[in-house]
Amino acid sequence: MSAHFDAIVIGGGLVGLSIAYGLARAGLRVAVCDEGDQSFRASRGNFxxxxxxxxxxDAPAYARLTAQSARAWPAFAERLRGDSGIDPALAQPGGLSLCVDAGELAARAAAMARLAAHAPGFGYEVLDADGVRRRLPDAAxxxxxxxxxxxxxxxxxxxxxxxxxxxxxxxxxxxxPRRRVEEIRxxxxxxxxxxxxxxLRCGRLVLAAGLGNARLAPRVGLRAxxxxxxxxxxxxxxxxxxxxxxxPSVRQTDDGTVQIGDSQEPVGFDDGTRPDVLAxxxxxxxxxxxxxxxARVVRAWGALRIMTPDGLPIYQESRRHPGAFVATCHSGVTLAAAHGEIVAPWIAGDAAPPFVEDFHAERFAP
Structure with missing residues (x-):
């Protein structure tokens, strides 16, 4: 087949679809090329x-972007429900990071103080054991x-x-679906x-292929x-x-199951499991x-998440080939609202949001 679109997004995971949805809402003719389930889908490992x-x-721009996206999520979820008829089951009752000992609590409190200093309007509470039990009676x-x-x-x-x-x-x-992009000209x-x-032809191109961005980005003068x-x-x-x-490591889902997961392992392209880590x-x-x-565990699995050298996102338009963009992050759910409501309008032709300057790949040495 041969077809022409205003924009093509490479990657059908949470990042790619959030941006593609925003582009479609902006009135563009958009296609998503999704390699398929044989690829290493980061969305499989999303908590x-x-x-x-x-x-x-210690990254003020990322703190502000994260807080902005979290605040935008209720309206974003409502739009998703209206357009899809599917409830994403958003609940924002607040979250609790639990600390086993005093040293862990002091370290987290100090980190939160630094975070609050550069995330305007961000609020938090440091709770003692009784405060935790008032919110979570079943906590130890x-x-x-x-x-x-x-x-x-x-x-x-x-x-x-x-x-x-x-x-x-x-x-x-x-x-x-099942549309692996072999080459870009x-x-x-x-x-x-x-x-x-x-x-396929397009006027604007978005690389949101997760780990595949490393292979594709150089084709259009970008790095990932x-x-x-x-x-x-x-x-x-x-x-x-x-x-x-x-x-951060234990949550009860909307259907009553309990999801557990807090491991990070640099093991290359191995998405298997290890009994000692699960234990x-x-x-x-x-x-x-x-x-x-x-409680009985009914399933365990592994997935490969995408990580940049400093753990922060990459958002960039190619200088050599304007109209080509890269979008890479490891926080596809948290930033979904920002991708649909802020990143997509920029790709569609609006002015670049301020945080883009902080997330160029040029911050990494070649």
Whole structure:
């Protein structure tokens, strides 16, 4: 096949679909090229958090972007529901980072103070053990305390991905599955993409292919120095409600299951699991919530997340080939609202948002 679009987004995960949805809402004719389930989908390893705590402690631009996106999520979720008919199950009751000992609590409190200094309007509370138990009665009674942030929350990540795809298509977007992009050729009139099913043409191109961006970015004069970091996750059987707000490593989903996951392993392109890592995650979860000792785990899996050398996103338009953009981050849920509401309008032709200057790939040495 051969077809022409105003914009093509390479990557059908949370980042790519959030941007594609925003472009379609702006009135562009948009296609998404999705390599398929044989690729290393970072969305498989998403924990579902809309999370501000700890994001950008020493990176003010990232802290502000994260807080801005978290505030935009309620309106974004409502638009998704309206366009797709699917509820992403957003809940923002605040989030709690639990601390086992006094040293951990003091370190987190100091980090939050630095974060609040450059994230205007960001609020948080340092809770002692009694304060934690008032919010989470099922937490272990001997914890040192925790940090509560009212901006934090979570979604159902699978339902969010489904809603993004359905909303994108409802807005006229074209989804092209199993469409690996082998080559990109730029000319004065736009871009030609060679795929296994024919060539595609577009005036604007967005690289949102996760780990695939490292291969594709140089084709259009960009860089995407990303590497895989494996995360392992577990999900339990459905349990009666006991966890009214999420934590960074344990959250109860909207259907009652409990998701556990806080591992980070630089193991290359290995998305498997290791019993010792899973056992460590289970011990930590039980330490925080003793009632989980009796819960049955029904599934465990690994996934490769995308990480830049400094852990911050990359947003950049090519100077050599204007109209080609790269978008890479490891926080696809938290930043989904920003991708749809801020990044997409920029790609569609609006002025670049201020944070773009902070997230060029030129900050990394060649």
């Amino acid at each position: 579902g958090l809309v999370w501000v705590q700890g994001k950008g402690v 009674p001997d914890l040192a305390g925790g940090i509560y942030s009212p901006l934090d929350g979570h979604v159902n990540p699978l339902r969010t991905l489904h809603a993004l795809l359905a909303a994108f298509q409802a807005r006229g977007g074209r989804y092209l 730029a000319d004065g009139g736009g871009f030609t993409l060679d795929t296994g099913a024919g060539a 120095p990303v590497a895989p970091v494996r995360g392992q996750l577990m999900i339990t059987e459905r349990l009666p409600p006991f966890l009214p707000c999420p934590t 460590g995650m289970a011990r930590r979860a039980i330490r925080l919530f003793p009632r989980l000792r009796a």
